[in-house]
Amino acid sequence: MTRIAIVGSGLIGSAWAVSFARGGCEVSMFDTSRAVAAAALSHVARMADQMAGADLLFGESADTVCSRINVAATLDEALSGADHVQENVPEDLEIKQAVWGELDRLAPATAVLASSTSALLPSKFTEALSGRHRCVVAHPINPPSLIPAVEVVPAPWTDPQVVERTALLMERIGQTPIRMEREIDGFLMNRLQGALLQEAFRLVDQGIVGPEAVDIGIRDGLAPRWAVSGPFETIDFNAPGGVREYVNRYQGMFMTMAQHQKDPVDWSGPVLNRIEQQRRATVPLAELPRAQARRDSRLTALMQFLRGNRA
């Protein structure tokens, strides 16, 4: 039985707990905030129920999954016997460094230490640790219980076997690991998202399209195709000779565009007023949580569909 310690049991930590427990692991959660720790189990139960309703617990019942999750009174207790530690504390370098010092000191010598950070490179908070070879980033798209992709990112001193062991654990619990060769700002997914957003802000800034057009073009255009075949798979399908023929045919068009996609736009300039105006006209700020909940429930249904229709 694989034992998991979840350190930081807010929204991300709780979702990780469900994901690991669904995969058959024994999970112990810890949070320095008593209020967050107290809320964690009921949040876990709510998520597990929702996932069960969408048939996303891989045939297990919500009760069975929840029975594998407990809340520890101390960090020491949570880490006791852990094979894998998943850290989800705030994205603040000083906090991370302090917490990681403790994790390395208290966790069993054989445990892998993984961070859910999206914003900090693993080298920034593991360099000084004596166990830095066992430290890695495992960054999910939230919530990991719903979205499979997880970026596994080594620091320069991370043992390659730690990357591999983490990737295999992710596969075992139903996530899809993205193996990165080395750390880089934004990892993979935020770099791809950033490149796309950069062009989206530019097109609105230049008055070529309104903000809604961008959402339509992705939501009702590119994303459905990408949800069944990734970007390289997609262009590989788009020419009879595969990706090589696609590149031969279309590289010229994309290189012409690239000449005008070099300089970043100031996202917080006038373009932000235009985007915010369109968003608030569509969803007033007070309605945002409700609209987000509707989006999340559609996303849950979509993931149920996609899980049931794997290639």
Place this chain on the structure above:
Amino acid sequence: MTRIAIVGSGLIGSAWAVSFARGGCEVSMFDTSRAVAAAALSHVARMADQMAGADLLFGESADTVCSRINVAATLDEALSGADHVQENVPEDLEIKQAVWGELDRLAPATAVLASSTSALLPSKFTEALSGRHRCVVAHPINPPSLIPAVEVVPAPWTDPQVVERTALLMERIGQTPIRMEREIDGFLMNRLQGALLQEAFRLVDQGIVGPEAVDIGIRDGLAPRWAVSGPFETIDFNAPGGVREYVNRYQGMFMTMAQHQKDPVDWSGPVLNRIEQQRRATVPLAELPRAQARRDSRLTALMQFLRGNRA
């Protein structure tokens, strides 16, 4: 009853025919190739059956939809009484210019002339036409019968009412129009795809990830979320204060990345060998059509799901 002329009845033209007919229009198809014209109706029938099976004919039967589609013997006959002409001839400027000269001469003065081109700006083949004010691009993601998004792109001399009339027609037949203020290389969707691909090629070229990681990061990570909420909607949901707070929090991270995303990579360099190798190891070239057919049938099922789960 709106009358549509489809000029060029290959794969794209046939898919357009199903889309317009499903929306209640009377469709007349024409192709200069007798072989293509002869194959068009059976291709239309096959598509209509597949769409009916996935409940994508908006409650109409395949027979009813097909009964609204005929093949004309001459261009003149196809254009007779047309309200909207949808052109799908090869992406060759000389061919386009020749065909558009004919369309402008032969189509009723009140007809809108729309091109499915993805690669040519509308100004390139409409400038010399006396009816150039009624010319526009209506570029679908293939096949339009399945994917809703359609880019509506004016030339500098296109009458804004022609853009609006085309967008409304698209809405009426169940497409989602993207209204562009002016023409630009790659329009909206290929510009967004290009920006994302550029970064994908760069990350593989630099040895940060393998090609498969890119496909996982989009297919199992970003795309499912984007298929229910577009990129601006998504970041608007990702901070309690909406898009403005998101930009305040994360612009710094994205601007740091942008500094390293300026120079285009040579897609046909060594990086292409690596991508092609991975793709061909996954799907040998001879298997590509079969893999694509599987992808398309999953995409059809996904579109049925998404159409039935609109916000």
